[in-house]
Amino acid sequence: MVTAQLMVGVDATILALAIPGMTADLQLSTEAVAWVMAGYVLVAGALMIAGGRIAQAAGYARMMTLGLVTFGLASAVGGAADAGWILIGARLAQGVGAAAMTPAAMARLSAAFPGDDRAKAYGIFGMIMGSGTAIGLLFGGVLTQVSGWRACMYVNLVFVAISLVLSAFARDRVEPSPGHGRGWWGGVVLGVGVALVIQALTVVDTPGPAAALALAGIAVVGLFAATDRRAATPMIPVVLFQNATRRIAYYALFLWGIATIATFVAASGSLQREHHLAPLAVGALFLIYPAAVQIGLAIARRLCGTLSPVRSIGLGLALIGVGQAVLALSPDGVAAILAALGLMGLGTSQVMPNANSAMNQDAGPHAGVAGAVGTTLQQLGGSFGLAIPVAFAAWTTHAASVTALLLLSASLLALRQPQVTTTPIASTEPKEASA
Known part of the structure; x- marks a missing residue:
């Protein structure tokens, strides 16, 4: 599950450092580049809940295999693309594969870890999703430097092969629920x-x-x-949004998507364009982000229990918001970019595990859908974050300022949230297999 999900996270940004070479090779317009980057996360997010529904009906292992094969074939086509529309189509198809894989992976994790280890498993799963985007920049830098942009597509074939082999030997078993496929x-x-x-x-x-x-x-x-x-x-039960803690978790995941993926793409372009750094050097600089994530997690473990999950989310949003403010003040400064990445890494270490835990807490029979909605909002946030700078190319600094204000406002909302005991959602329909 982790191998497949790492691939899904990596591909959100792996082409960011390859944009100059890819644009020159395929003669891509600014709009086409936006769709190459945003199309993948858009389709992955928008179809995630539908993918969960179909997986419930068809079987999770089968759906994950289908998603992996689709992702692999799309990656091969994208790597061989000789026109922009072929690459965009391949990226959209990768999104379809990701939408099939992720809900199935989450359900298989639930089956494999039915006891107290489930929260830890979901925490690892969530952090892979959070760190994969930064790891994608490192992979993209290395591959672009050594082999060119096409290698960033072909490398997925290795991920797919490993995941298929490991999946075949996995012992988890979840019975399909054919009735849940309706309405996909x-x-x-x-x-x-x-x-x-x-x-x-x-x-x-x-x-x-x-x-x-x-x-x-x-x-x-x-x-x-x-x-x-x-x-x-x-597909999206309204009752999920009646819980204030879950609403904050969802909002946090959406804002995280807007801020992080767009920042990675913009900062990598700035470091290459304004400072003439090689893709490999840029990818190495971005390691500050996953390093800061690990530091933040270590600090959180030492302060175990000091902050509630909602307050931790609020703190994380504040750190990411300050990082966005630093970028708004100096969007092309190397020191500002590194400081922003460090702050955003620390913020991610608080937002991702706590938001993933909070959105599933007390969801009752809707636990599977609750997780899928959160993942969908995270991916859709990324697609909006990538599209907004294209829309307001002349005011990208102001776009970062607006994102900072949104994050800081959400942080205040989370920090002011009263600590209440929630009641699990009662079942009003046939019980779902966690999807």
């Missing part, structure tokens, strides 16, 4: 709506088409929300 198409509708909004952001310099796309996207998302709320077994 709603996730596709949600994905279409969000994609229209993202496309509107990438063409904001032409107000007419941008406004039309945005309105169409909002209408489609609204249609999904209205129909899903009336469904007998909704």
